[in-house]
Amino acid sequence: xxxxxxxxxxxxxxxxxxxxxxxxxxxxxxxxxxxxxxxxxxxxxxxxxxxxxxxxxxxxxxxxxxxxxxxxxxxxxxxxxxxxxxxxxxxxxxxxxxxxxxxxxxxxxxxxxxxxxxxxxxxxxxxxxxxxxxxxxxxxxxxxxxxxxxxxxxxxxxxxxxxxxxxxxxxxxxxxxxxxxxxxxxxxxxxxxxxxxxxxxxxxxxxxxxxxxxxxxxxxxxxxxxxxxxxxxxxxxxxxxxxxxxxxxxxxxxxxxxxxxxxxxxxxxxxxxxxxxxxxxxxxxxxxxxxxxxxxxxxxxxxxxx
Numbered sequence: 523x524x525x526x527x528x529x530x531x532x533x534x535x536x537x538x539x540x541x542x543x544x545x546x547x548x549x550x551x552x553x554x555x556x557x558x559x560x561x562x563x564x565x566x567x568x569x570x571x572x573x574x575x576x577x578x579x580x581x582x583x584x585x586x587x588x589x590x591x592x593x594x595x596x597x598x599x600x601x602x603x604x605x606x607x608x609x610x611x612x613x614x615x616x617x618x619x620x621x622x623x624x625x626x627x628x629x630x631x632x633x634x635x636x637x638x639x640x641x642x643x644x645x646x647x648x649x650x651x652x653x654x655x656x657x658x659x660x661x662x663x664x665x666x667x668x669x670x671x672x673x674x675x676x677x678x679x680x681x682x683x684x685x686x687x688x689x690x691x692x693x694x695x696x697x698x699x700x701x702x703x704x705x706x707x708x709x710x711x712x713x714x715x716x717x718x719x720x721x722x723x724x725x726x727x728x729x730x731x732x733x734x735x736x737x738x739x740x741x742x743x744x745x746x747x748x749x750x751x752x753x754x755x756x757x758x759x760x761x762x763x764x765x766x767x768x769x770x771x772x773x774x775x776x777x778x779x780x781x782x783x784x785x786x787x788x789x790x791x792x793x794x795x796x797x798x799x800x801x802x803x804x805x806x807x808x809x810x811x812x813x814x815x816x817x818x819x820x821x822x823x824x825x826x827x828x
Contacts, residue, residue: 563802570795577789587792597772597780598797604687605776605804609755611691616751620699621744624706625736638707642700649697653764656693680766683773690774693765694758702747709743710736745816752812753805777801 570587574580591598627638644652659665660679667677676682679689713736721731737744759778762768768775768783775783777797785794 566795566798566802569791570799572792574791575789576791580792583792587796591793591796595793597775600772601775601777601780601797602800604774605756605778607687608691608758608774608776609752611687612694612755612758613748613751615691615695616699616702617744617748619695620702620747621706621740623699623703625710625732627703628707628710641703644697645700647697649760650764652693652697653761657765660689681770683771686766686770686773690762690765693761694755697761698751698754702751705743705747706740709740713739741816745812749809749812752808756801756805777804 569580571582571584572580573583573587623641627634627641631637647655657680660667662668662677662679662681665679667675667679676685678685680686717735717739718731721735726734757778759776759782762774762776762779763782766774768779777800781794781797781801784797785791
């Protein structure tokens, strides 16, 4: 009996010891997140209720900014529609290409290392450098349209309001597909090889192994990558700003770019803060919905024998 009581007391003491250090270890991350994420977010929320043109002191106007942005500013809803098109188009382009590249680079080909270096080069370039490079490549005077003798190539890549959205989706995908391919490559390499060997013995081909083994085993990687793609699409404004500035005819003036132009171009930080709060709300909603629908909060292991 004494031994049982001592064991229980020892277990409780050990539990307390484990809880104490774990909280202290998490405290720096919590403080860092609170200072650099929550405090600025609260500041933006407060500024959304003020009129502030940067040059003068902010004045409290209550819900006037919200009413103006939502009701008296028709472009807000156009920017929201363009944002939806851009987010969906970026995901439909990036997701399958990144998945296939990641699966391919996880193989044992001799030339895989060289190709991996080439695929990951866009991750090393700054957004401004990429924007200026593509601006030159798509120039109607000395770009690819002028250099190649193909009449079917359009020359107005960046000045055609019907074409520029697709160009932006491609450029953004070119920049960020390598990152997601790296996630998938790491995920594929965690899949036990005995699963593929057993499937091969049973006569399953490459396509069957891909859909029956690779995709199910990558479900949490797909969830993570999809969340980063969709929520990350709400922050892309630098490439679009460098390439087009939202033009022509504001065809690619999505909410992040609209927020930047409104706040720092028109010096209306009150309206820009309202748009910023919209972006935060949309991003959080998308992230929570993805995790809820996918069931990733359960976090059960998807590896063989785990």
